[in-house]
Amino acid sequence: MTDLLLSQIRAGQETQFGTDEYVVNLGPQHPSTHGVLRLVVRLDGETVKETTPVLGYLHRSIEKICENRTYPQCITYTDRVDYVSAMSVNYAFAQAVEKLMGIEVPVRAQWLRMIMVELQRIASHLLWMGSFAGDLGALTPLLYGMRERERIIDLFEMTCGQRLTYNYIRIGGVMIDILPEFVPKCRAFLDYFEDRIDEYEGLLTYNPIFLERTKGVGVITPEVGINCGVTGPALRGSGVSCDVRKKQPYLFYDQVKFEEALGQDGDCWSRYRVRMDELTQSVSIIRQCLDRLEPGPIEAKMPPVLKAPAGGEVYSRIESSRGEMGVYLVGDGTAKPWKAKFRCASFNNVYPLDQLTRGWKLADIMAVLGSMDMIVPEVDR
Amino acid sequence: MTLDELKAKIEERFKDSILTAVLSAQKELIVTVKPEAYHEMAVSLRDEEGLAFQHLSCLTAVDYPKENKITLVDHLWSYRHGHQMTLKLDLPRDNARVRSVEDVWKSANWLEREVFDLYGVTFEGHPDLRRIMMPEDYKKHPLRKDFSDDGFIVKPN
Amino acid sequence: MGVELKGLTGSDLRQIETESAIPGLWTLEKAVGFIFKWARKNSLWPLQFGTACCAIEMMATASGRYDLARFGAEVFRPSPRQADLLIAAGTITEKMGYALKKLYDQMPKPSWVIAMGSCTIAGGPYYYDSYTVVKGIDSFIPVDVYVPGCPPRPESLIHGLMAIQKKIEDEPIFRRRRVE
Numbered sequence: 155m156t157d158l159l160l161s162q163i164r165a166g167q168e169t170q171f172g173t174d175e176y177v178v179n180l181g182p183q184h185p186s187t188h189g190v191l192r193l194v195v196r197l198d199g200e201t202v203k204e205t206t207p208v209l210g211y212l213h214r215s216i217e218k219i220c221e222n223r224t225y226p227q228c229i230t231y232t233d234r235v236d237y238v239s240a241m242s243v244n245y246a247f248a249q250a251v252e253k254l255m256g257i258e259v260p261v262r263a264q265w266l267r268m269i270m271v272e273l274q275r276i277a278s279h280l281l282w283m284g285s286f287a288g289d290l291g292a293l294t295p296l297l298y299g300m301r302e303r304e305r306i307i308d309l310f311e312m313t314c315g316q317r318l319t320y321n322y323i324r325i326g327g328v329m330i331d332i333l334p335e336f337v338p339k340c341r342a343f344l345d346y347f348e349d350r351i352d353e354y355e356g357l358l359t360y361n362p363i364f365l366e367r368t369k370g371v372g373v374i375t376p377e378v379g380i381n382c383g384v385t386g387p388a389l390r391g392s393g394v395s396c397d398v399r400k401k402q403p404y405l406f407y408d409q410v411k412f413e414e415a416l417g418q419d420g421d422c423w424s425r426y427r428v429r430m431d432e433l434t435q436s437v438s439i440i441r442q443c444l445d446r447l448e449p450g451p452i453e454a455k456m457p458p459v460l461k462a463p464a465g466g467e468v469y470s471r472i473e474s475s476r477g478e479m480g481v482y483l484v485g486d487g488t489a490k491p492w493k494a495k496f497r498c499a500s501f502n503n504v505y506p507l508d509q510l511t512r513g514w515k516l517a518d519i520m521a522v523l524g525s526m527d528m529i530v531p532e533v534d535r
Numbered sequence: 536m537t538l539d540e541l542k543a544k545i546e547e548r549f550k551d552s553i554l555t556a557v558l559s560a561q562k563e564l565i566v567t568v569k570p571e572a573y574h575e576m577a578v579s580l581r582d583e584e585g586l587a588f589q590h591l592s593c594l595t596a597v598d599y600p601k602e603n604k605i606t607l608v609d610h611l612w613s614y615r616h617g618h619q620m621t622l623k624l625d626l627p628r629d630n631a632r633v634r635s636v637e638d639v640w641k642s643a644n645w646l647e648r649e650v651f652d653l654y655g656v657t658f659e660g661h662p663d664l665r666r667i668m669m670p671e672d673y674k675k676h677p678l679r680k681d682f683s684d685d686g687f688i689v690k691p692n
Numbered sequence: 693m694g695v696e697l698k699g700l701t702g703s704d705l706r707q708i709e710t711e712s713a714i715p716g717l718w719t720l721e722k723a724v725g726f727i728f729k730w731a732r733k734n735s736l737w738p739l740q741f742g743t744a745c746c747a748i749e750m751m752a753t754a755s756g757r758y759d760l761a762r763f764g765a766e767v768f769r770p771s772p773r774q775a776d777l778l779i780a781a782g783t784i785t786e787k788m789g790y791a792l793k794k795l796y797d798q799m800p801k802p803s804w805v806i807a808m809g810s811c812t813i814a815g816g817p818y819y820y821d822s823y824t825v826v827k828g829i830d831s832f833i834p835v836d837v838y839v840p841g842c843p844p845r846p847e848s849l850i851h852g853l854m855a856i857q858k859k860i861e862d863e864p865i866f867r868r869r870r871v872e
Contacts (some may be wrong), residue, residue, distance in 0.1 A: 169613035182791050183741050190743050190788060211788045212743055218678055219821040222690055237745040253561050254536040300755035318745055318843050380589050383642025401617055468561045469610045478595050502642050531744055670787055677823045690820035
C-alpha cells in the first residue's frame with residue numbers, strides 16, 4: 155500500500171488520497187498579527203487559497219468622539235490613532251486645522267515639528283524592524299530595535315514628559331520649547347545611531363534565512379499597488395515615487411536635502427530595504443533641521459476659541475511612517491468639527507493581503523503582513 | 536497644470552454630469568456631481584491622460600440631517616500630474632443608494648464597506664457589501680448624527 | 693500536626709514564620725503553601741495579549757531597559773493554555789470582549805489578571821461618545837490589579853506585577869473565586 159502510494163507520488167500521478175480544503179482562524183489574539191487583526195484563511199494542505207481579514211476588533215469610534223470635542227481636544231485622540239508614530243498624526247491633524255482656519259505657524263515651531271516627526275519615523279521603523287523579524291522567527295532584532303528606540307523616547311520624554319502619547323504638536327505650534335540640552339543630546343544620539351544602522355544590516359539584510367523568507371514573497375506590482383491605494387514604503391518598495399514629502403511638500407521638506415528611498419522588486423525584502431534607507435535619510439534630515447534651528451516664538455497668535463468657518467472643509471495629507479496620512483475636516487462654524495475623518499495608510503495597505511498571499515504558504519502570510527507595517531488602530535480607528 | 540486650468544478642463548469635459556465646481560478657500564477643487572453620472576465620471580477621471588487620477592486617497596461620507604442628505608466625498612490624487620480634487624455627491628438620507636466604484640479603484644472596496652457600515656449608504660454592484668467595523672448582526676449606523684444606543688453616553692458640556 | 697510553642701503570642705509566631713523560614717516549625721499545609729507560593733510568584737507566565745497603545749509599553753517592559761525577566765515574568769506565552777497571568781493591555785471593544793472572556797476561561801486556574809491602562813479600567817478617554825468601547829473589563833472578568841495610566845509607564849507595570857506577587861503570597865493556595 156505504502157509502496158504503491160510512494161510510487162504514485164514520485165511519478166506525479168493522482169493518488170486516491172486527495173486533500174480537502176480547510177479553514178484556519180488566526181486571531182484576534184495571535185502573536186503575529188501585531189494586535190487584534192483576525193484572518194480567516196482557507197487552505198489546501200499548506201497552500202493559501204484565500205485570506206479574509208476581519209476588522210473591527212479595535213474600532214474605538216475615534217471619529218465619532220472627535221465630532222463632540224473641540225479642535226484642541228481632538229489632538230489627544232490623534233495620539234491614539236497611531237500610537238507607534240503619534241507625532242505624525244498629531245502633526246497631520248494640526249496641519250489640517252491650520253489650513254482650515256488659515257493659521258500661520260512660526261518658523262521655529264515648524265523646524266521643531268520636523269525634528270520630532272523624523273525622530274518618530276526612526277522610532278517607528280525600529281519597532282517595525284523588530285516585530286517584522288520576530289514574525290519571521292528572529293527574536294533578537296526586537297531587542298536591538300528597542301534599545302535605540304528607548305533613547306529616542308528619552309528625547310521625547312525630556313521635551314514633553316510622555317513616552318508614547320505625546321500630545322506635543324498643537325494647533326498653531328508646539329506645546330513647549332525644547333530644553334537647551336536637547337540639541338547636543340539629539341546630535342549625540344544621531345552619531346551613535348548611524349553606526350547602529352550598519353549593525354542591523356549585518357544582523358538581517360543578507361542573512362540567508364531572512365532572504366529565503368522575504369525575497370520574491372508578496373510582490374506588489376506598481377499598477378496593483380496604486381489601484382489598491384497602497385502608499386508609503388510599501389508602495390515605494392515597488393519603485394513608485396509616492397512620497398508626500400516630495401510630491402506635496404509640507405513643513406520645510408522642500409528646503410532640506412534628502413532622497414526618496416525606492417525599491418525595485420516590490421517584494422517583502424524591497425519594502426524592508428526602503429525602510430532601512432529611510433532611517434539613513436531621516437538622520438540626515440534631522441541633522442539639517444538642527445543646523446537651521448534658530449530662536450523665536452513657538453506658537454502662533456490665535457483666538458481663545460478656535461472656530462472653523464461654516465461649510466469650510468479641508469483634506470490635508472502628510473507622509474507618516476506608514477504612508478499617506480490624510481485628515482479630512484468639515485467645519486460648521488462652531489468650535490467642534492462637524493466631521494473628522496482620518497485616512498490611515500494601514501487600512502489600505504492591508505487590503506491587498508488576499509491578493510498577495512494566494513498560492514503562497516501559510517507562514518508567508520506573516521511575512522507579507524509584517525512587511526506592510528500594519529498597525530491595528532490605524533486600520534480600525 | 537494649475538488648479539484653475541484643471542477646473543476649466545473638468546467643467547468643459549464633464550459639463551453634463553457636474554452640478555458645481557468651486558475652488559475653496561483652502562485651494563482645493565471641489566466638484567459636485569450628479570449621482571447617476573458618478574460611476575461613468577470616475578472611469579474617465581482615472582483613465583484619461585490629462586487627468587489620470589489613479590489614486591483614490593479617501594472615500595467617506597458626511598451626514599447633514601437638517602438638509603436631509605448624506606454627502607459622499609471622494610478625494611482623488613494623481614501621482615503623475617500631482618494634482619488633487621474632491622468629488623462630492625448628495626444622496627437622500629432615507630434611501631441612500633449609489634453605484635459602487637469598486638471596479639474603478641480597488642481601494643474603494645473597504646472604504647465603501649466602512650461607509651455602508653457607519654452611514655448606511657448602499658453601494659450597488661459592490662462584490663462584498665458587509666459590515667466591516669461593527670459586528671455583523673448590528674442594526675444601526677453609528678456615525679449618523681441622530682445615532683443613539685445603550686451604553687452610548689454623550690459627553691455633557 | 694504542628695509544633696506548639698508555649699509562651700509565644702500570635703504575632704510572635706507570625707514573625708517567626710516569616711523571618712526564620714524553617715519549614716520544621718510549620719504545619720504541612722503551610723510548608724506546602726510556602727513552596728507553591730514561592731514557585732508561583734516567581735515564575736508568572738503572562739499571556740502575549742496586547743490590543744492597543746499599552747501593548748507597546750508592555751513590549752518595552754519586556755525588552756532590554758526595563759527587563760521584566762528580573763521578576764521572573766518574561767516568558768510571554770502565545771497560547772492561553774500555557775499562561776497564568778493575563779495582562780489586558782489596551783482598549784477592549786465589545787467585539788473583542790467575547791474573545792477576551794474566552795481567553796480568560798481557557799487559562800488554567802489559578803490565574804491572575806492585570807488591567808493595564810485607563811481603557812481597561814473604566815473606558816478611559818473612550819468613556820464618552822464611544823459606541824464600541826467596554827467601560828471597564830471588570831464587568832465580565834475578575835481583575836486583581838489595576839495599573840492606571842494612558843499608557844502606564846513600564847515602571848508602573850512592574851509595580852503592578854509586584855503587587856500580584858504580593859497578592860499570591862498573601863492569599864491561600866487554593867483560591868476560591870466566584871466567576872459570574
